[in-house]
Amino acid sequence: MDNINALLRELPAVDRLLREPLLEELQLKFPRKVVLQAVQETIDSYRSRITSGSSDLSELPQAGELHPANLACEAAALAEKKAGLNLKPLINATGIIIHTNLGRAPLSKQAVEALTGVAANYNNLELSLETGKRGSRQEHLESLICEISGAEAAVVLNNNAAAVFIALNALAGGLEVVVSRGQLVEIGGSFRIPEIMAASGAKLVEVGTTNKTYLRDYEAVVNDNTAAFLKVHSSNYHMVGFTAGVETAGLAELARKHNLLLIEDLGSGVFLDLEKYGLPHEPRVQDSISAGADLVTFSGDKMLGGPQCGIIVGREDLVARIRKNQLARALRVDKFTIAALEATMRLYLDEEKAITEIPVWRMLAADPALLEMRAKVLATRFSEIVGFENVSILEGISKVGGGALPTAELPTYLVALKPVNHGAEEIVKKLRLNDPPVILRLQHDMLLFDPRTVFEDQEDILVQALEMAYRD
Numbered sequence: 001m002d003n004i005n006a007l008l009r010e011l012p013a014v015d016r017l018l019r020e021p022l023l024e025e026l027q028l029k030f031p032r033k034v035v036l037q038a039v040q041e042t043i044d045s046y047r048s049r050i051t052s053g054s055s056d057l058s059e060l061p062q063a064g065e066l067h068p069a070n071l072a073c074e075a076a077a078l079a080e081k082k083a084g085l086n087l088k089p090l091i092n093a094t095g096i097i098i099h100t101n102l103g104r105a106p107l108s109k110q111a112v113e114a115l116t117g118v119a120a121n122y123n124n125l126e127l128s129l130e131t132g133k134r135g136s137r138q139e140h141l142e143s144l145i146c147e148i149s150g151a152e153a154a155v156v157l158n159n160n161a162a163a164v165f166i167a168l169n170a171l172a173g174g175l176e177v178v179v180s181r182g183q184l185v186e187i188g189g190s191f192r193i194p195e196i197m198a199a200s201g202a203k204l205v206e207v208g209t210t211n212k213t214y215l216r217d218y219e220a221v222v223n224d225n226t227a228a229f230l231k232v233h234s235s236n237y238h239m240v241g242f243t244a245g246v247e248t249a250g251l252a253e254l255a256r257k258h259n260l261l262l263i264e265d266l267g268s269g270v271f272l273d274l275e276k277y278g279l280p281h282e283p284r285v286q287d288s289i290s291a292g293a294d295l296v297t298f299s300g301d302k303m304l305g306g307p308q309c310g311i312i313v314g315r316e317d318l319v320a321r322i323r324k325n326q327l328a329r330a331l332r333v334d335k336f337t338i339a340a341l342e343a344t345m346r347l348y349l350d351e352e353k354a355i356t357e358i359p360v361w362r363m364l365a366a367d368p369a370l371l372e373m374r375a376k377v378l379a380t381r382f383s384e385i386v387g388f389e390n391v392s393i394l395e396g397i398s399k400v401g402g403g404a405l406p407t408a409e410l411p412t413y414l415v416a417l418k419p420v421n422h423g424a425e426e427i428v429k430k431l432r433l434n435d436p437p438v439i440l441r442l443q444h445d446m447l448l449f450d451p452r453t454v455f456e457d458q459e460d461i462l463v464q465a466l467e468m469a470y471r472d
């Protein structure tokens with residue numbers, strides 16, 4: 001007990017700690033309040049360690065640990081953490097290219113430049129430089145999107161969920177919309193076709209069965225209240241076995257025959273031929289337009305590789321009705337999105353540029369031989385930290401992610417680490433708490449690093465992070 005009282009007396013006071021040079025300096029850099037909070041929390045945590053030490057002696061701080069300089073050091077680290085941003089860049093070593101938890105698509109340098117230029121300056125968001133009169137924010141994008149997709153008109157909204165929602169509300173509110181039972185999907189936990197439809201005011205009419213739907217199923221339910229057929233791309237799941245669906249062209253023809261609309265929710269926003277890069281077939285936006293879909297919707301931050309947004313392309317008269325809808329203002333995009341999307345879309349004017357400059361496509365099309373070379377270099381550097389015998393290179397699989405191409409397997413080379421002196425979970429946590437955080441895969445107690453999603457200029461930082469994680 002005497003021991004405990006002595007330790008408590010030794011614990012420096014808040015004022016004393018704040019006078020430590022390290023913390024005085026920090027008060028010039030960060031708000032005093034943040035530093036004060038960090039100091040109080042540091043002292044509190046030592047105090048509770050000391051008092052709980054009455055039941056567990058191993059918990060008690062050792063002599064010297066309570067020295068003001070030591071506590072100041074800990075408080076400073078805590079203050080740095082508190083003053084830092086919560087949302088920050090990190091290193092994705094998972095090999096999942098479009099990871100919704102990790103912010104989906106990283107932007108190209110062209111998009112980042114466009115974005116920062118517009119962010120830091122005034123800009124012509126809604127000013128026509130030609131006439132000097134008020135312009136539309138959508139004008140910066142429309143002709144470019146039309147040129148690439150082959151559509152008559154385009155409008156950009158907050159995300160694809162918003163795009164589907166507003167299209168249904170504007171064109172089919174109070175009317176019936178026919179959807180195949182095989183396409184009543186849920187994407188990302190909160191986007192569910194039946195719920196979105198109910199919220200939009202359109203009435204869902206289900207046709208067909210889970211695995212098979214035919215054109216005649218659609219035709220059988222058409223009546224005076226039918227407004228549209230909705231075709232939804234089953235982005236995040238794949239049916240195998242005996243299945244039958246209806247092609248866009250056939251459905252478009254049936255829609256025209258009955259004077260109805262065909263709306264297609266493509267999800268991913270692919271403009272390039274994936275098969276050319278050894279990936280499974282994925283319908284492209286321009287194919288749906290040329291097959292006769294009246295409207296096509298897709299995300300900006302999935303396979304398109306741009307900022308979060310939802311894009312609607314298609315018939316001019318329909319896009320005009322969507323623009324006039326009350327919700328268009330509530331769901332509209334901001335100047336940052338427009339800047340980043342325009343710069344991204346411009347890269348699609350030249351496929352070669354799109355593949356090399358848009359990070360999502362660069363990662364998708366990465367040459368396995370190059371990935372193997374990068375894995376070998378990383379493995380050599382890792383082995384200097386954890387010992388040669390604990391590092392190996394495995395053939396593995398990267399994933400597209402983001403609810404796109406769920407069955408696509410991209411062959412890759414993984415650097416695998418056997419954890420030494422530390423549990424695997426502990427290393428994973430230390431890497432996650434690193435600055436910048438490193439996110440990786442843990443499988444059968446092995447730490448797996450996939451070079452496909454690690455940018456080349458992040459490799460040094462990755463090695464440093466591992467060094468830190470193994471340090472103590």
Ligand SMILES: *Cc1c(COP(=O)(O)O)cnc(C)c1O
Pocket residue numbers: 159160161162187188191232233234235236265266267268298299300309310403
């Ligand atoms: C991802 C996806 C959505 C939702 O798009 P967000 O941009 O995330 O709102 C809707 N429909 C399909 C088919 C999708 O794949």
